Amino acid sequence: LRLFSGSSNIPLAQEIARYLGLELGPMIRKRFADGELYIQIQESIRGCDVYIIQPCSYPVNDHLMELLIIIDACRRASARQVTAVIPYYCYARADRKTAGRESITAKLVANLMTQAGANRIVGMDLHSAQIQGYFDIPFDHVYGSPVLLSYLASKQLPDLVVVSPDVGGVARARSFAKKLNDAPLAIIDKRRQAHNVAEVLNVIGDVKGKTAVLVDDMIDTAGTICEGAKLLREVGARQVYACATHAVFSPPAIERLSSGVLEEVIVTNTIPVLPENRFQQLTVLSVANLIGETI
Ligand code: R5P
Secondary structure: EEEEEEEEEEHHHHHHHHHHOOOOOEEEEEEEEOOOEEEEEEEOOOOOEEEEEOOOOOOOHHHHHHHHHHHHHHOOOOOOOEEEEEEOOOOOOOOOOOOOOOOOHHHHHHHHHHHHHOOEEEOOOOOOOHHHHOOOOOOOOOOOOOHHHHHHHHOOOOOOEEEOOOOHHHHHHHHHHHHHOEEEEEEEEEEEEEOOOEEEEEEEEEOOOOOEEEEEEEOOOOOOHHHHHHEEEEEOOOEEEEEEEEOOOOOOOHHHHHHOOOEEEEEEEOOOOOOOOOOEEEEEEEEEEHHHHHH
């Protein structure tokens, strides 16, 4: 078994390697003057089971292309099996056509990875679980919920209500609520007017006087979570916590999240959180052991 890391989250890859008692494999990664990327695996991997760790986070196109090149290099070096470990799957929100003449980019990404030579994929908390079906190769879908739930449970928050920030996230929030001693569930009726602009309308369920925990797969610009938190406070929630697997944190997320509307923001390290993006209310939990165990 050999483990390699792309450049998008080396600290996570190192943690996974430590968990497995392995070293990350040596690899040359260079950029040419025109921006093209050069990858060379620096040891023989002939006949090996190779795992490549590369969440396709910002800058997504660079990290995706880097992953494709590493997969191709491994396949051409006669690896027996190439597994792409993608803790964050880019373009996951482009999982269907919502208007005419659009691309289903999540499917295109699946085609590219398979075409490049991946034999198996390990993904985590996909925006929509059906993305697994975009692949004709085995796909292990790992859930980050065990680490998020055990942290939340350890806080022993009183009068808990789990809140889905939109209708699409109800199944995820319901499963969290069930595992938090069957806590009640509330749903925010969110309507979007444009990409990355969230408009919050209504809360379905009782949150008055309660500790609300908003659960989402990702926090991108933080519009969804912060508008949701504001609304929950307006309708009487005592405290609002936010919990999400993927800390995408595109501007102005940090500004919004650190404004004080949230008691705590709990995320995982599928995407690295830069030191300058850390703020007082932020807690980052590691999913390295979960991924290590899956490998
Ligand atoms: C939407 O369906 C997703 O689950 C997230 O709620 C959304 O992508 C978060 O984006 P933002 O933080 O920019 O509102």
